[in-house]
Amino acid sequence: MIEFGQAFAAAFHLIASLDAGLVEIVALSLRISLSAVALAALVGLPLGAAVALYRFPGRLAVAALLNAFMGLPPVVVGLIVYLLLSRSGPLGVLGLLFTPGAMIVAQWLLVTPIVAALALQTVADLHTEYDEQLRSLGATPGRALWTLLWDGRLSLVTAVLAGFGRASAEVGAVMIVGGNINHVTRVMTTAIALETSKGDLALALGLGLILICLALAINFTAMAVRDLARVRHA
């Protein structure tokens, strides 16, 4: 088990020397995953809240679908997005395949059900709590939707963070639609897969450690912002 010591050394060396290749890969990873999560929040939060508040036929089926899609296999999503964006596919003319844009689309598909399903739960709980108040104010579901989303914003941070965790950790989808092209679509996870396939396990694990540290840093920041908001709110 020499690998672990070497991995820490490799990770430390990469960070200490501010390795240009590493900075590029980390920046691209963050750009892609944060874009995907922002888009997913834009769609997923209102979608989850709407399913929680509106009564329509097939509502339960939609809720079940959102819950099931939280566990979408990344490699399947990658394959679907590949088939859509391929030059032989329906959206081939866009020329998006093997670009960061294609990777954002794939991660967005993965993350949106997670954000939506968790938002659904949060908003449904809040709705049970405030049902009478909302009704006495004569709020329509449309008004209630935004009110409850705003009211639950502190809990919804967790939903968005769960989505970010999924986006930044997956490799199956971005590998297929991004192609792991050096300097163009190589991100943390695909770089780790590449170093593993070269047999350079220490460097691969070192990159993995950096990825975990990044996820920690982002979660700490989000939690700090949330707690600050909670203190000011109280």
Place this chain on the structure above:
Amino acid sequence: MVTRLSALVLALSLLAGGLEARAAEEKTERFITVASTTSTENSGLFDHLLPLFTTASGIAVRVVAVGTGQAIALARNGDADLLFVHHKPSEEAFVADGFGVERFDVMYNDFVLVGPSGDPAGAGGLAEAPAALARIAAAEALFASRGDDSGTHKTELGLWRAAGVDAAAASGTWYRETGSGMGATLNAASAMDAYALTDRATWLKFANKGDLEVLVEGDRRLFNQYGIILVSAAKHPHVKSADGEAFIEWLISPAGQAAIAAYRIEGAPAFFANARMAGG
């Protein structure tokens, strides 16, 4: 359902495309996309070769490194401008089916049979690769196969046929199909102390050899020819034919061939340039 999903992905694609616009402005470079194999990528050849071409031509090369089977599928769908792989029969079929313009030999190296230094099947040192495989089968010693329709896998299957062994029937017992790239398969072989067939360049560069060593080499059946093909613009009009041709011309030119020959891994040549030079 499909159209609705398409519409959704389209909307998101446009949005994502917008986000990319700024990034694209930073990088308005000329580039071509090459579908190639994990062996060329993992061996480090591209890191050595491509900057030389880009400096000479101003054209950047984006490599998507996958198994030969998947690389051919990508090129067939028009998702690459060039196909740079190592299984001549598949390549010739690709051209015959009208997907490629013309196939050019670029370089070769060879496959080697690696295995645990203890060599439980007694396959080491045999001159004939099929005979070595027959011994592995007779001893039911572990063998890690790519099992992924790659060029290396296709060559391996041909060797089993020559040995008169139905390896697929033993799949799951001593014959283990990893279904993954060369490096992942070597990692598995190293962990299981199994035999494996690998191209020499990946082997030389591979950092996790463990107890494995080269046992059989030099059989002419282990010859590994690489070829390059421009994807046909008749099938896929968006293919960057001019820049793709420039890449082929450079690869088979004296300058490109010299660059391939100059690439060494720990002092050993990894690939041998063998294009038929224009006019020569």
